[in-house]
Amino acid sequence: MKSHTRGGARSRKVPLLPALLVLVALGVITVDAAMDDSPAEPLRGVVGDVFGPVQSGLSSAARPLNAVGEFFTTVPGLRDENAALRAANAQLKAQLDTAGIDADRLAGLEIMRAVTRDAGLDVVAASVVGVGPAQSFSRTVTIDVGTVDGVTLDMTVLNADGLVGRVVRADRSTASVLLLIDADSVVGGRLGSSMELGFLAGNGDLSDQGRLSLTTIDSSVTAAVGDAVVTWGSRNGAPYLSGVPVGSVESVQSSPRDTSTVAIVAPFVDFSSLDQVFVVVGSAPERAATQAEGGLG
Amino acid sequence: MSVLRAAVAGLLVLLAVNLQIGFFSHLTIDGVVPDVALLVVVGAALVRGPEYGAALGFAAGLALDLAPPADHTAGRWALALVITGYVAGLVRNDADRSAVVSVLTVAASAFTATSVFALSGLALGDPGVTTELVIDVLPIAVLYDVALTPLVLPAVAWVMHRVAPMSHRWAYP
Numbered sequence: 001m002k003s004h005t006r007g008g009a010r011s012r013k014v015p016l017l018p019a020l021l022v023l024v025a026l027g028v029i030t031v032d033a034a035m036d037d038s039p040a041e042p043l044r045g046v047v048g049d050v051f052g053p054v055q056s057g058l059s060s061a062a063r064p065l066n067a068v069g070e071f072f073t074t075v076p077g078l079r080d081e082n083a084a085l086r087a088a089n090a091q092l093k094a095q096l097d098t099a100g101i102d103a104d105r106l107a108g109l110e111i112m113r114a115v116t117r118d119a120g121l122d123v124v125a126a127s128v129v130g131v132g133p134a135q136s137f138s139r140t141v142t143i144d145v146g147t148v149d150g151v152t153l154d155m156t157v158l159n160a161d162g163l164v165g166r167v168v169r170a171d172r173s174t175a176s177v178l179l180l181i182d183a184d185s186v187v188g189g190r191l192g193s194s195m196e197l198g199f200l201a202g203n204g205d206l207s208d209q210g211r212l213s214l215t216t217i218d219s220s221v222t223a224a225v226g227d228a229v230v231t232w233g234s235r236n237g238a239p240y241l242s243g244v245p246v247g248s249v250e251s252v253q254s255s256p257r258d259t260s261t262v263a264i265v266a267p268f269v270d271f272s273s274l275d276q277v278f279v280v281v282g283s284a285p286e287r288a289a290t291q292a293e294g295g296l297g
Numbered sequence: 298m299s300v301l302r303a304a305v306a307g308l309l310v311l312l313a314v315n316l317q318i319g320f321f322s323h324l325t326i327d328g329v330v331p332d333v334a335l336l337v338v339v340g341a342a343l344v345r346g347p348e349y350g351a352a353l354g355f356a357a358g359l360a361l362d363l364a365p366p367a368d369h370t371a372g373r374w375a376l377a378l379v380i381t382g383y384v385a386g387l388v389r390n391d392a393d394r395s396a397v398v399s400v401l402t403v404a405a406s407a408f409t410a411t412s413v414f415a416l417s418g419l420a421l422g423d424p425g426v427t428t429e430l431v432i433d434v435l436p437i438a439v440l441y442d443v444a445l446t447p448l449v450l451p452a453v454a455w456v457m458h459r460v461a462p463m464s465h466r467w468a469y470p
Contacts, residue, residue, distance in 0.1 A: 018351035018383040025355065025379055028362075028372030033421055040363065040371040047363035051315055055365070058319035065323045130318040132366045134328035134434050135411050136374075137418055137425040140366035142318065168368055176366035183425040184368075204425045206328045272328070 045171055052174030056144045059129035121241075122282030124149050128274045129174070139182035139206060143277060146173040150281040154239035159277045162245040162268035163187070163231060167279065175279070180246070181210045181271050188232035189214055189246055189265070196221045197232050198263075200246060206271045212247060214263040223249045223263035241280060302460045306341070306353055309456065313337040314360045329437040331445045332407060334361055338378055339385040339406045340453030343399060347386030354382025370421055377413035381406045400446050407442040411435055 032040045126149075130142030145151050147170050157164040157177050165179040178185055183204035190197055191214075198216035205211070214229060227249040233242020247267040254261040313333040321330040334357040342350025358375030361367065388402045411434065418426035 015347060015351070015383060017348050018379060021351050021355040021379045022376065025358070025372045025376035028359075028375060029370055029417065029421070030372075032371040038371070044363045044365075044367075044371070047360065048365045051311065051360070051364040054311060054315040055319035058315050059322065062320040062323040128322075130315075130366055131322035131325065131328075131330075132368070133317065133330040133332075134325070134430075135330070135332065135414065135438050136361075136367065136369055137415065137423060137430060137434075138368050139425070140368045142366040169365065171365060174365050176368060178368060183427075184423075204427070204430065 044169060048169065048171030048174060048176075052142065052144075052146065052171050055142055056129045056174065059127075059144075121280050123278040124151060124281050126151075126175075126277050126279055128277060131274075134206070137204070138184065139179040139202070139204060139271070140168065141177050141179065141274060142174050143177055143279070144174060145279060146171050146175050148172055149279075151175045151279050156239065156241045156244065156280045157277050158244055158280065159269060159274070161270070162247065163240070164269050164271075164274065164277050166239040177277070179206075179271055179274075180212065180267060180269070181206060187212075187240055187246065188234070189229045190232045190242075191216070191221070191223055191249075192228035192230060193224060194221060194227075196223075200229065200265060208270075208272070210267065210271055211250070212265040212267055214249070214265050216261065216263070219261065222254075222261055223252055225249055225251060227263075229265050305456065305460045306356070309337050309341075309453070310334065310353070310357045310360050313357065314364050317361075318364065318366070326437050326441060327433070329434055329441060331441040332410065332438065333445070333449065334358075335378065335381065335406060335410050336403065336442060336445060336449040337453050338382045339403055340450040341457050342382045342386035343389055343402065343450070344454050344457040345386070346389050347383045350382030350384075350386030351379050352382070354378035354380075369418070369423065373414055373417045373421075374410075376417060377410045380413055381410040384409065396447075399450055400443055403446045403450070404439050404443050407439045408435065411438050 028040065032038045124145050126143040126145040128141045129144045132138055132140040143157070151167060151170045153167055153170055155167045157166060163180055165177045165182070165185065167175050168178040169176045179202070180187060180200070181202040181204065183202055185202045187200045188197065189200040189212075196216050196218055198214045198221075200212045200214050203211050203213070212229075214223065216223065229246045229249065231240045231242055231244045231246060234240050245268055247265040249263045250266045251264045252261055253264065313336070317330055317333040321333065324330070338350060338354045338357050341353050355375050355378065358378035359372070361374040361378075362369070362371040385402050385406050388398065411431075415426050415431045
């Protein structure tokens with residue numbers, strides 16, 4: 001960089017503008033990384049308002065392309081293999097049933113049904129219209145609801161399988177959701193059997209290998225394989241509601257060095273094929289309050 | 298005229314970034330999408346040179362940094378694409394530029410941009426960036442970008458020639 005600026009008088013090939021832009025980019029990074037109330041935030045809002053609708057439009061145009069993958073699996077050479085895999089898959093599924101893991105999953109769903117019914121959650125349905133590229137190394141998606149639909153920062157996002165993530169920014173007609181599986185995401189979790197608390201961290205892998213690691217607060221607690229994990233919940237239900245199913249314990253790794261055990265949790269939600277999700281816009285206490293006032297919407 | 302040129306470049310960036318995030322999210326390979334924004338920057342840089350490449354790279358990078366659902370530190374893609382756009386623009390001076398050179402430039406640019414972005418993440422301590430993940434993502438990103446080159450680069454070159462001032466026009470093979 002220095003040679004660029006020092007060489008100002010040297011030749012006509014001075015990359016002054018590029019050098020300046022590199023400095024500006026470094027400045028933006030520094031400011032955004034260092035400041036809590038970053039000036040990039042309002043800019044994100046402006047860009048989000050403009051780009052969000054375009055993203056929604058392009059995404060709905062591309063939705064039929066999901067069938068492209070199906071087309072390739074119908075190529076004759078792959079058809080037999082597909083049938084064989086389906087048979088094997090069905091067999092494995094039956095085995096899973098007997099292993100009781102599906103039962104746990106069902107239990108998780110029951111919890112969720114109970115949560116939404118009894119707590120009377122107000123949810124807004126949304127579609128995933130944009131996925132943060134793997135090249136960006138953060139697991140976020142855009143959904144097609146925004147502040148006009150009542151979505152604001154830190155709301156819980158779930159789907160029929162369980163917890164998806166939380167809203168990290170809301171623009172007018174779109175919102176960004178940080179997925180549970182993101183390496184930056186930490187969620188308080190509760191073990192279904194022992195009610196013990198812990199923290200769930202993602203590993204950043206969107207594929208089937210995506211796992212959460214649960215570190216229990218009480219290090220003497222060992223999770224049992226197959227144990228269901230639900231959210232522990234935050235104050236006022238933001239960013240996370242309590243009792244939302246997250247996943248089931250797949251294995252337990254203990255490290256004698258730091259005397260803590262980490263349970264590996266397989267999430268219920270398939271993050272590689274997210275489509276329909278629900279944003280919880282009204283938590284139980286608020287809803288109860290509006291009911292009391294007779295203002296039920 | 299220069300306002301029109303800037304508007305066209307802005308539209309290209311808007312379209313590229315949203316294609317990348319909205320459209321190609323349905324066609325990912327292991328979560329990797331083609332870097333359409335990068336292809337536009339490289340395509341423009343090959344036609345208009347390093348300064349233009351750097352400027353458009355900055356704009357496209359900043360758009361990637363700020364557009365939903367981005368949640369990383371702003372400026373990281375801007376930095377990566379300024380450097381990439383500038384370096385790709387230097388290739389323009391090769392008189393005997395062929396399709397092969399364009400493809401090689403795209404491959405090198407994809408490698409550079411993804412690496413610079415990953416390195417900035419490592420420097421900032423982004424927990425999402427791990428060496429294993431970078432090694433997984435890099436080859437897919439490079440190959441996917443190369444695969445899309447024949448579709449995107451000629452279109453970008455055509456647009457760039459259409460809106461370029463006379464002094465900047467040169468023959469495109």
